Amino acid sequence: MNWVAWQMLTGDRAKYWGTIFGIAFGTLLISQQTALFVGLMRRTASQIEGVREATIWVMDPEVQNTDEIRPLSDTDVYRVRGVEGVSWAVRHYKGLARARVADGRFRQVMLMGLDETTMIGAPVEMLLGSLADLARPDGIIVDRSGFEYLWPGLEPQLGLELEMNDRRAVVVGVCRAGAPFQTFPLVFTRYARALEYAPPERNRLSFVLARAAAGRDTAAVCQEISTRTGLLALSRDEFFWRTIQYYLRSTGIPVNFGITIALGFIVGTAIAGQTFYLFTLENLRQFGALKAMGLSNLRLVMMILLQAGVVGSVGFGLGMGVTAGFFEATKNVPHLTGFYLPWQVALGTAGAVALIVVLASLVSVRRVLVLEPAIVFRGA
Amino acid sequence: MITTLSEQPDAVANAAGIAVRCDRVVKEFGEGENRLRVLHEVDVEVPAGELSLLVGPSGCGKTTLISIIAGLLDPTAGDVTLFGTPRSTLSERELIAYRAANIGFVFQQYNLLPALTATANVAIPLLIGRVDRKTAFARARELLAQVGLSDKFNTFPAQLSGGQQQRVAIARALVHEPRLLVCDEPTAALDAQSGQTVLELLCRVAVQPDRAVIVVTHDNRIFGYGDRIMEMADGRIQAVHQRDTTSPSGDAPDGPHAQDADPFGADPHSVLA
Numbered sequence: 001m002n003w004v005a006w007q008m009l010t011g012d013r014a015k016y017w018g019t020i021f022g023i024a025f026g027t028l029l030i031s032q033q034t035a036l037f038v039g040l041m042r043r044t045a046s047q048i049e050g051v052r053e054a055t056i057w058v059m060d061p062e063v064q065n066t067d068e069i070r071p072l073s074d075t076d077v078y079r080v081r082g083v084e085g086v087s088w089a090v091r092h093y094k095g096l097a098r099a100r101v102a103d104g105r106f107r108q109v110m111l112m113g114l115d116e117t118t119m120i121g122a123p124v125e126m127l128l129g130s131l132a133d134l135a136r137p138d139g140i141i142v143d144r145s146g147f148e149y150l151w152p153g154l155e156p157q158l159g160l161e162l163e164m165n166d167r168r169a170v171v172v173g174v175c176r177a178g179a180p181f182q183t184f185p186l187v188f189t190r191y192a193r194a195l196e197y198a199p200p201e202r203n204r205l206s207f208v209l210a211r212a213a214a215g216r217d218t219a220a221v222c223q224e225i226s227t228r229t230g231l232l233a234l235s236r237d238e239f240f241w242r243t244i245q246y247y248l249r250s251t252g253i254p255v256n257f258g259i260t261i262a263l264g265f266i267v268g269t270a271i272a273g274q275t276f277y278l279f280t281l282e283n284l285r286q287f288g289a290l291k292a293m294g295l296s297n298l299r300l301v302m303m304i305l306l307q308a309g310v311v312g313s314v315g316f317g318l319g320m321g322v323t324a325g326f327f328e329a330t331k332n333v334p335h336l337t338g339f340y341l342p343w344q345v346a347l348g349t350a351g352a353v354a355l356i357v358v359l360a361s362l363v364s365v366r367r368v369l370v371l372e373p374a375i376v377f378r379g380a
Numbered sequence: 381m382i383t384t385l386s387e388q389p390d391a392v393a394n395a396a397g398i399a400v401r402c403d404r405v406v407k408e409f410g411e412g413e414n415r416l417r418v419l420h421e422v423d424v425e426v427p428a429g430e431l432s433l434l435v436g437p438s439g440c441g442k443t444t445l446i447s448i449i450a451g452l453l454d455p456t457a458g459d460v461t462l463f464g465t466p467r468s469t470l471s472e473r474e475l476i477a478y479r480a481a482n483i484g485f486v487f488q489q490y491n492l493l494p495a496l497t498a499t500a501n502v503a504i505p506l507l508i509g510r511v512d513r514k515t516a517f518a519r520a521r522e523l524l525a526q527v528g529l530s531d532k533f534n535t536f537p538a539q540l541s542g543g544q545q546q547r548v549a550i551a552r553a554l555v556h557e558p559r560l561l562v563c564d565e566p567t568a569a570l571d572a573q574s575g576q577t578v579l580e581l582l583c584r585v586a587v588q589p590d591r592a593v594i595v596v597t598h599d600n601r602i603f604g605y606g607d608r609i610m611e612m613a614d615g616r617i618q619a620v621h622q623r624d625t626t627s628p629s630g631d632a633p634d635g636p637h638a639q640d641a642d643p644f645g646a647d648p649h650s651v652l653a
Contacts, residue, residue, distance in 0.1 A: 004493070008496075294476050
């Protein structure tokens with residue numbers, strides 16, 4: 001009878017595609033908005049993800065996220081190095097600076113000052129130039145999206161100049177790096193030079209990046225650093241989630257995205273459920289006839305679930321295809337850097353769609369289950 | 381000619397094997413003060429090898445009785461025996477299986493699946509019985525040929541006339557060779573010519589020595605096709621009229637018993653009022 005179920009489903013093309021559209025629409029909204037939300041949240045912590053070598057971030061205890069920093073004293077790096085269990089510890093600067101390009105335009109940039117000798121926190125993927133060129137006078141490395149912001153329309157190239165805090169900077173490299181939450185160009189340079197570009201302050205050390213010695217538990221070392229120095233030491237994961245949770249708590253982003261995702265779920269369920277239910281209603285006499293002819297409730301339910309499964313699968317495939325197409329088409333758009341379709345989102349959306357399909361078919365299943373086969377002996 | 385069984389008690393005994401026997405069947409709907417008794421201890425027997433008509437005015441209980449006989453409704457009291465098997469001895473699952481194997485249905489509204497071709501519609505009872513699709517379709521085409529629709533194998537119901545749809549429904553009802561064929565107002569939605577064609581078809585194809593055919597109708601145009609007419613009123617069988625098969629007119633080939641089409645006299649509704 002699966003073949004009969006399939007024929008019944010596809011026999012009415014309008015309803016078949018109507019149900020699929022409902023599910024595809026729900027899938028698109030849920031997956032695309034969830035992926036954007038996840039991407040946006042990752043962007044808030046992308047600078048933490050970008051520093052792969054360090055497993056411990058040390059900061060002022062009041063720091064809630066990577067963008068609001070209370071600077072440390074320059075000597076704090078030595079205090080951290082003195083804690084037992086710390087393999088190494090280096091300075092790291094992160095702050096905002098105003099950059100002016102040759103034609104007089106301004107742009108706020110996110111300045112990253114790297115440890116002079118180890119270059120901990122440097123970008124991993126260089127598109128032009130090399131990391132070693134940071135040793136050249138006034139050398140900076142700009143991320144690919146930032147280059148587009150600073151010099152719109154220009155192909156990435158080296159040798160371009162800009163000015164920060166009345167000091168000259170020369171592009172010696174272009175890299176690919178995780179985009180920040182806001183659309184600021186990322187500018188990497190050496191720690192000492194970053195301090196020259198940054199606005200003057202008494203303390204300017206943003207973070208101490210460290211790593212636990214081999215065989216030492218990172219969490220225990222973090223605890224030891226906090227105890228000994230009075231600073232806040234977090235593992236990379238802890239700081240990653242602390243930053244994301246700050247944005248979840250302090251902005252309307254999750255609510256807005258949540259509403260859109262919920263709407264996707266509700267609209268998808270409503271469209272699919274209503275169309276599917278109408279389809280069942282219109283075939284109720286036929287279902288009754290099948291029951292009268294000896295088709296058991298179990299097989300009828302299996303027929304309906306098969307129909308629901310088919311429209312669910314096709315709808316999910318179409319919706320997910322559009323979502324994937326969106327991220328594929330926009331992967332090189334600078335202000336959408338960092339947005340992609342994680343497999344976890346695809347899997348979660350599949351679960352949501354499965355729920356939509358179950359909800360949409362439940363009413364139909366119930367209607368068919370309580371259907372008296374004797375209905376077929378009544379006139380129209 | 382038609383005689384009344386109540387006047388000839390031996391007629392039943394003389395008939396072929398009893399296919400359906402209703403023993404004091406009662407059916408009530410509703411609860412408490414709203415309880416409504418639709419069937420009042422109905423006793424009736426339907427022999428195999430005949431086309432039996434169940435006639436009566438609207439609301440007299442015909443549909444309820446046929447639903448109980450076909451196993452679609454449970455009687456409140458009494459029992460129905462189908463080919464020697466008391467319904468009360470069957471579980472719900474066994475009853476469904478019994479229905480699938482032994483009962484064919486022809487409905488007033490045809491109830492063909494609009495998305496399926498004529499062949500696929502006819503094959504449904506076999507598919508329900510888990511016969512493979514290729515075999516089921518081959519058998520369905522045989523039946524369609526028998527009902528004169530050889531050129532409509534791949535036609536959808538919407539492309540068929542009412543009479544043709546009812547012929548497809550008859551083929552569907554017979555494809556699994558049921559022992560009991562239940563027809564609910566098979567001509568009600570058809571014009572006179574189509575109705576006559578359908579009844580002739582039923583007489584020619586459906587009536588077999590080992591099969592009983594029950595037709596519920598209030599269409600007096602088809603009374604002449606029945607071997608037996610069971611007359612219902614107010615939830616009771618009022619009379620059973622048996623055709624005298626020894627009569628020379630009994631097997632008239634072109635519209636069986638045409639000259640007896642009005643067994644109740646000049647006004648067929650006179651006894652149904």
